[in-house]
């Protein structure tokens with residue numbers, strides 16, 4: 354496959370100097386944005402599916418956060434056929450693209466992750482694996498707040514726990530995430546380059562790799578730690 358995806362262009366020369374400030378803020382101040390009704394409904398449907406499929410067996414859960422067209426959700430469901438895999442994306446258009454059957458142990462959900470993650474934590478979900486595959490980079494310095502590690506939802510992402518894997522074609526995104534992770538949880542995670550060979554997990558991975566770009570990832574084993582998320586009466 355020939356692809357011509359351009360490398361990330363950014364006005365940053367290193368990790369954003371406000372990462373620490375943003376993480377500190379996220380750890381101290383509750384995220385008060387109300388949960389959108391459509392995501393509440395989508396979460397309730399996902400919860401019903403999960404409880405029905407898990408039955409009494411407590412089948413382990415994998416979250417594929419920002420799954421795009423769901424290729425990775427399908428593939429993870431094949432690789433981990435004793436797990437239940439939920440792919441979440443806000444784009445109905447992407448989710449509706451035809452990429453083959455979704456396995457019985459997988460579900461694609463249209464929802465806003467900022468709300469979905471909070472509902473999942475409140476419901477006591479503890480994914481064993483949690484993937485953030487090629488999140489939108491928001492490469493301009495002014496957009497730090499929109500990167501997951503600069504967003505107030507970061508403590509919730511980390512609090513869910515499990516094996517968290519972030520992949521990006523932008524090294525700085527992964528480096529900043531590693532800094533935020535260390536600050537919030539004390540967990541050190543190496544930022545490593547990797548070569549997927551021909552085993553692409555997602556279309557973006559395929560496109561970036563075929564364009565000759567380096568790919569970066571970070572893996573962290575995290576405990577389930579709801580106490581990371583500030584509540585209204587604490588740390589004000």
Ligand SMILES: C[S@@+](CC[C@H](N)C(=O)[O-])C[C@H]1O[C@@H](n2cnc3c(N)ncnc32)[C@H](O)[C@@H]1O
Pocket residue numbers: 418419420421422425441442443444447464465466467486487488489555556557558
């Ligand atoms: C760059 S694409 C990567 C998609 C897929 N993981 C891949 O690698 O092919 C980022 C995806 O994150 C989704 N996304 C971004 N912010 C989101 C949010 N707040 N809630 C749900 N999905 C979101 C976008 O709709 C998009 O599909």
